Amino acid sequence: MKMRLALGGGFAVLAAASVLSLGVPQARAEFPEKPVEMTVLFGGTASTIAQVLSETMAGELGEPVVPVSRTGGGGAVGYSHVMATAPDGYSIVWNSNSVNTTAHVGHVPYSYEDFVPIARVSEETPALAVNAARGWTSLQDMAREVSASDDHLKVGISGKGSFTHLVSAALFDAMGIGDQVTFIAYGDGKAPVELLAGRIDAAIQWPGQFKSYVDTGDLSVLAVTGSERIDFLPGVPTAQEQGVDIDITMWRGLAAPKDTPPEVVEKLAAAAEAATNSEAFRKAAATMGFQPAYAGPQDFAALIARDDAFYAGLLKKLGLGQ
Amino acid sequence: MTDLRKDLVLGLVLLAAGAGWSALAWATLSPGFGGGDIGPRAFPLAFGVILMGLSALFIANTLGRDTGGAAAKEGSASILWGPALLLLLEIAVYGALLEKIGFVLATPLLVLAVLGANLKIRGPLTLAAMAAGLTAGCWLVFGKLLGIYLPGGTWVDLG
Amino acid sequence: MDMFLNAALLALDPWAIGAVGFGTFIGLVFGSIPGLTFTVALALALPVTFAMDSVPATGLLLGTYIGGMTGGSVSAILLGIPGTPSAAATVMDGHPMAKRGQASIALGAAVVASVFGGIFSLAVMIVSVNLVSRLAIGFGPAEIFALVVFGLSTICGLCGGSILKGLISGVVGLMVMTVGMDQIEGVPRMTFGSIGLMSGVSLLVAMIGLFAVPFIIEASAGDGGGQGAGRMARIRADLPGLRLLLSKAWLMVRCSALGTGIGAIPGTGGAIASFLAYDHARRTSADKASFGQGNLDGVIAPEAANNAVTGGTLIPLLSLGIPGDPATAIVLAGLMIHGISPGPALFMNHATEVYGMYVAVVIAYLWVLALQLAGIRLFVHVLKIPRELLAAGVLVLCLIGAWSVRNSVFDIYAMGIIGVAAYVLVALRVPITPIILGMVLGPTIENEFRTALMLSGGSADIFLHSPIALLFLGLAALVIVLQAVGEIRLRASQQKVNA
Secondary structure: OHHHHHHHHHHHHHHHHHHHHHHOOOOOOOOOOOOEEEEEOOOHHHHHHHHHHHHHHHHHHOOOEEEEEOOOHHHHHHHHHHHOOOOOOOEEEEEEOHHHHHHHHOOOOOOHHHEEEEEEEEEEOOEEEEEHHHOOOOHHHHHHHHHHOOOOEEEEEOOOOOHHHHHHHHHHHHHOOHHHEEEEEOOOOOHHHHHHOOOOOEEEEOHHHHHHHHHHOOEEEEEEOOOOOOOOOOOOOEOHHHOOOOOOOEEEEEEEEOOOOHHHHHHHHHHHHHHHOOHHHHHHHHHHOOEEEEEOHHHHHHHHHHHHHHHHHHHHHOOOOO | OOHHHHHHHHHHHHHHHHHHHHHHHHHHOOOOOEOOEOOOOHHHHHHHHHHHHHHHHHHHHHHHHHHHOOOOOOOOOOOOHHHHHHHHHHHHHHHHHHHHHOHHHHHHHHHHHHHHHHOOOOOHHHHHHHHHHHHHHHHHHHHHHOOOOOOOOOOOOOO | OHHHHHHHHHHOOHHHHHHHHHHHHHHHHHHHOOOOOHHHHHHHHHHHHOOOOHHHHHHHHHHHHHHHHHHHHHHHHHHOOOOOHHHHHHHHHHHHHHHOOOHHHHHHHHHHHHHHHHHHHHHHHHHHHHHHHHHHHOOOHHHHHHHHHHHHHHHHHHOOOOHHHHHHHHHHHHHHOOOEEOOOOOOEEOOOOOHHHHOOOOHHHHHHHHHHHHHHHHHOOOOOOOOEHHHOOOOOOOOOOHHHHHHOHHHHHHHHHHHHHHHHOOOOOHHHHHHHHHHHHHHHOOOHHHOOOOOOHHHHHHHHHHHHHHHHHHHHHHHHOOOOOHHHHHHHHHHHHOOOOOOOOHHHHOHHHHHHHHHHHHHHHHHHHHHHHHHHHHHHHHHHOEHHHHHHHHHHHHHHHHHHHHOOHHHHHHHHHHHHHHHHHHHOOOOOHHHHHHHHHHHHHHHHHHHHHHHHOOOOHHHHOOHHHHHHHHHHHHHHHHHHHHHHHHHHHHHHHHO
16 A cells, blocks of 8 residues: 555656646747757767767757767667657767668668768778788789789678678779679678788778788788878878779768758757867877768768668679668 | 476476577578578577477486486475566566656656565655665766766656 | 886876776776676766876776776675676675675685786786787687687586586577677577667676576565575675685686686687686686585686786787777777877887886776775675665666666666576576576677688688697587586486485
């Protein structure tokens, strides 16, 4: 009986509280009037950049931006969560190309069209590294030697359908040695060590992972896959410079659930732009090896749509798409 | 139920679980492409088959023990199905409420339910103090001091 | 030498010592509380370090990591609920000791073993970082697979009464970890199309369910009379004597060496090391029968090993830039944001910071020693809390812990379901520690095996032509044979008694 009373008391409090929150007319105050929750899909670098970004954005918005990690399922968990939240700008997602790639591998109930792009914030350019002992100094060296032999090149990737897999496949196809590649899937980013030990011949990973090995001369980075060289590895030419026509980078940015009001999106985009230009963000970019790359809502939307078509084609060609 | 019966039921349940698991793995996962790729099916399937084998051995062993008759040494505790399922229900309801009414409201309800229904605490003062104290303490220490993200509700949000 | 002095000055700055102490304290708190671990603590501590100088910043992160690794033993011993997966092996003898009224002895020995293991591994690292990292590079997928098979063979030592029940529970653990995204192929497995299941079952969430939920259900069997937890003997706060500890020194050395080695190999970690060390201690003990009943060696071995892992993982982290687990991945991010890019060039480019880290690790262990020894007298009072109230508190902490792993309600449901299943298994005398072992090793065993076969194009030669892989596979076979022989002997002697 006492317990029922206690529970009843609890419900009374609950009822009163909900009346309070629903009863007060929603004042149309300026966005934001409470903390913004930023869902983070991956750990590691993604989560660290998100933490730097959220601190600077909070300063701009005047309300905290709280990075909340919702990892798992290659981003599916976080995307599904944000998609189901109210489109009021208080729940945004720190997204990346993964919205395009996972959607085409299937198994997920969303696509990029379920989100309103807010802004692209950063770009990361993959780099191709080989063991320095191979003596290759350019993509041509590598292509020539591989196509002259019958050998299959062992290329380390993070997993089938992962971004490193897609970039590798596209690059080696463009080099004309796509048929002589065996992909070795590692569950995690151990590529530099595996290269060093000579268990694999080449790997595409993020520049930050190779930097120290390049300094000691253990590994050679032959190319970056974007259209421009990166500050982090200024001596490394792009694939295009070497006559291999490929331009793939990974962007990270912010998106909100579909139907978020445009004025809210504008406000968040402005905060993201200011944060991208901030001293703290640029410093983090230099030390971690990514590029600040702000693009506003419209440009960002066009980029995502273009990427989506590109990855759909690439995945289909690899037999991974639907 | 004697220990022997319980072990027999346990063995049969595990055997069925292993069979169901293996069938599901066989039906829904793709085999490898050969050339070193053993595919995503091999390991789950192998584990399922091993579980079936071990359960079968276990059942055989249990039946063998029956004729031996010298088994009833270790008395196993009787299973408290009631409290176990009640706790599961309470955790499920808590999970459902957490993102609707937030940590600050869902937690005292859970504490009251668990203390009252499972742990049979009857003192109203103890109940109230525990519900309020645990909620406020955790909210303050974890939410505010240590910065763990505690969910606010979508229906009611008290922070 | 100048550089070392310079680094020592930076690290011995009151600010830096304070930062390390703060990190250690936070780590201890997160580690001690069932459900919260140093992985969450590190993620929360990372933004705090953004504005700091590099030496105090890395000191704070290292302190959090070390404190968290040490703190896991507290709730493992007092409540039988490991604070982190690395402390799961400590439960087996630590908790029975607490039930006998020797909680403070177990806690004290755990702290001393932890600090010893940590300092030992740091010394190994300072002396031989290059050698060890060269050896670690030799561990490819085939070798790591073999090592993990060796780890799995220790399952026999965790079974308690029935080997068959123990093996079944190990396989269940292996099965649970295949649910979710397959990392190699990128396809969902056994998920029934559920997004929640796609993220898989978190080891941490399963561990909370496995140990904490049975504790809570069993508490409801009490009569509400407000006894202390588990009807314990009188609670004392005696610490283990120096002579007792000295008599265990050789065991600590062996287990610390083992932990350092395991830690140095990427993709392994504290939990594997502590299980292997526990098994080693049991196997080499003159008094095997008392393991699982509260043998102090069963506390010292895993605790020395799991803290030795902290120094061990720093080797590949710093010299190769390879994080061994999600926790060290956060430490890596913290280093990179301060411009310290780990890898072979680290010791050329950032020697001062590296020496600063060494000093910070020593300071962190001094803090651990001071905070924990002072804390034991407080901790043991937890046992005076009436079991019912304690159970309610543990439940709330565990729910917060389960939630905080991925901020998802799915993990709360998973904890409940796994917990109730675990309770039923415990009541049926099925040991649950092998489930943890299966879950810890499952993903590694599968991924490394599949990667190894891809490398060799499907040929088993990759395992047979590697001396390291053969060594560990041989050790695993040896352990299984010894276990089987022991079992048959035991049966035979029992039959004699019965007849």
